[in-house]
Amino acid sequence: xxxxxxxxxxxxxxxxxxxxxxxxxxxxxxxxxxxxxxxxxxxxxxxxxxxxxxxxxxxxxxxxxxxxxxxxxxxxxxxxxxxxxxxxxxxxxxxxxxxxxxxxxxxxxxxxxxxxxxxxxxxxxxxxxxxxxxxxxxxxxxxxxxxxxxxxxxxxxxxxxxxxxxxxxxxxxxxxxxxxxxxxxxxxxxxxxxxxxxxxxxxxxxx
Numbered sequence: 049x050x051x052x053x054x055x056x057x058x059x060x061x062x063x064x065x066x067x068x069x070x071x072x073x074x075x076x077x078x079x080x081x082x083x084x085x086x087x088x089x090x091x092x093x094x095x096x097x098x099x100x101x102x103x104x105x106x107x108x109x110x111x112x113x114x115x116x117x118x119x120x121x122x123x124x125x126x127x128x129x130x131x132x133x134x135x136x137x138x139x140x141x142x143x144x145x146x147x148x149x150x151x152x153x154x155x156x157x158x159x160x161x162x163x164x165x166x167x168x169x170x171x172x173x174x175x176x177x178x179x180x181x182x183x184x185x186x187x188x189x190x191x192x193x194x195x196x197x198x199x200x201x202x203x204x205x206x207x208x209x210x211x212x213x214x215x216x217x218x219x220x221x222x223x224x225x226x227x228x229x230x231x232x233x234x235x236x237x238x239x240x241x242x243x244x245x246x247x248x249x250x251x252x253x254x255x
Contacts, residue, residue: 056114058092060205061085061242063122064198072126075197080241085199088206088238094231095209121205125198132194140186196243203242206235 065085069077131139155161166174192201210232216222224232 054096054209055092056111057118058089058205058209059115059118060121060125061088061199061202063119064125064202067122067126068198074126074129075199077199081199084203084238084241084243086238087234087241088203091231091234091236091238092206092209094234095213095228097227122198122202125193125202128190128193128201129198131190136187136190136194139190140183143186144183200243203239206239210235 062085065077065081068075128139189201192204196203213222213224213228213232217224
């Protein structure tokens with residue numbers, strides 16, 4: 049089983065930082081943010097295991113798809129800045145409606161949902177995913193883009209692995225190695241560096 053997907057999927061902040069610094073330049077790419085990007089990725093490597101990088105290339109097609117998706121996430125975070133003057137609910141609703149318009153016809157052809165008989169627990173899980181993990185998450189996402197910027201918002205990619213590790217420790221009784229603890233510290237430092245606003249010098253006006 050490959051362990052490289054978590055690493056590749058967590059590379060969103062790297063692509064966002066590079067695209068912002070080299071292509072769009074729509075926000076400042078300070079050394080502090082660069083430190084955050086590097087520290088966060090180092091933390092993911094330490095948590096997942098440094099030897100997991102040796103798995104990269106073992107499933108080239110799947111890994112290329114993950115990298116392409118990660119680049120799309122980065123482009124979406126940058127493009128989301130164009131909605132800065134709107135209420136976050138507007139682009140969130142637009143994204144969901146656009147996704148529904150594309151997926152509903154496909155689901156009718158492929159899945160044929162009228163032939164399915166989901167259980168009550170499955171229906172409730174679907175409702176929870178739709179309301180909390182999708183609709184509410186999109187509204188928060190576009191709000192964060194307005195307040196933290198593109199690079200800061202993609203810092204959430206670094207939090208997926210630590211949250212999964214924390215759940216496994218709390219509910220599955222797993223223990224963390226010293227390397228994993230160091231990785232968690234790196235992730236916390238990286239996310240903080242990417243998201244905490246820089247102090248403004250007194251007497252300096254900012255636009």
